Amino acid sequence: MEKLQQKITEEGVALSDTVLKVDNFLNHQIDPTLMYEVAQEFIKRFENKTITKIVTLESSGIAPAVMVGLILNVPVLFARKKKSLTLTDGLITSKVYSFTKQETNEISIAEKFLSTDDQILIVDDFLANGQATLALIDIVEKVNATVAGIGIVIEKAFQDGGKMIHDKGYQLESLARIKSLKNKTIEFVSEEEFA
């Protein structure tokens, strides 16, 4: 997605070979208009699929996810990273190992919001080693709902999450694919390389 790549180039900061800071429009400050356009692009890419619900992960996944939900007029469900006081029973959980933090956390969704008839579009801000996305897939499949596809705003294509998810046969659509962050330079996978 041209406009997203341009935004990443202009406002993203490669903090290291693996960390891309996009807190100007995605992870802390949010550009709602860009999120709406991101959602339109997701919908175009998944127009072959029936989608009954969007599933994402708090907090940075919520903005792109609700825009998709708004356009498609379907509910959005966000997995929590921490258990809530008022949400304790009937949770479906999955473990997420964070390589950055070197710790395992649990994410959860209330079971009552997913049914076997659901066709779920998973939306998230980032895909790197795939741990969070695989945990969302795991939760959806634990209740025998269907993963219709996975929409990612920014994929770090130099990490192996994208390949793992492709290999499992899911339709994965990443709107910007980063090839490298070496020398603090943001390099994208070109459309030709991808095709």
Place this chain on the structure above:
Amino acid sequence: MEKLQQKITEEGVALSDTVLKVDNFLNHQIDPTLMYEVAQEFIKRFENKTITKIVTLESSGIAPAVMVGLILNVPVLFARKKKSLTLTDGLITSKVYSFTKQETNEISIAEKFLSTDDQILIVDDFLANGQATLALIDIVEKVNATVAGIGIVIEKAFQDGGKMIHDKGYQLESLARIKSLKNKTIEFVSEEEFA
């Protein structure tokens, strides 16, 4: 706001005299169309104000906040409850005491995203004792930006946050005001009582 009250009546659950569960459309599962309508109502109520940026708190404030940002075409900034690895320098913080959890947490925003020229609309999902809202106000005022107003989706009017914020002279607009949750019955403040 009629439609919101109706949704709370139909889908909200009074878990106790103080806890209202609205995870069906606001706190876990989100109804994006309702959030858009909530945003339209906020904009109507603050049409007398210039707004340059929306400030909210992760995670449940994000959905209504991004809808306001989308319509007004202004950025949305969400305060974090936990420090991020890639967001460490230049943070403005404020303490939030949670009566429910009986603990104090810090919320933070990167200073670079707020300027003295900013006219901030604070948007949040709930207002109860006001601790979170007051912390957001504190952060905005620490950088000498202006609080243009405070938009709350659901106010527990039987707790004192609303009064505290009114008394400080801020324009507070709560779209649904709960009078009582006693006997597991959700009772609203009527428009007449409010006026």
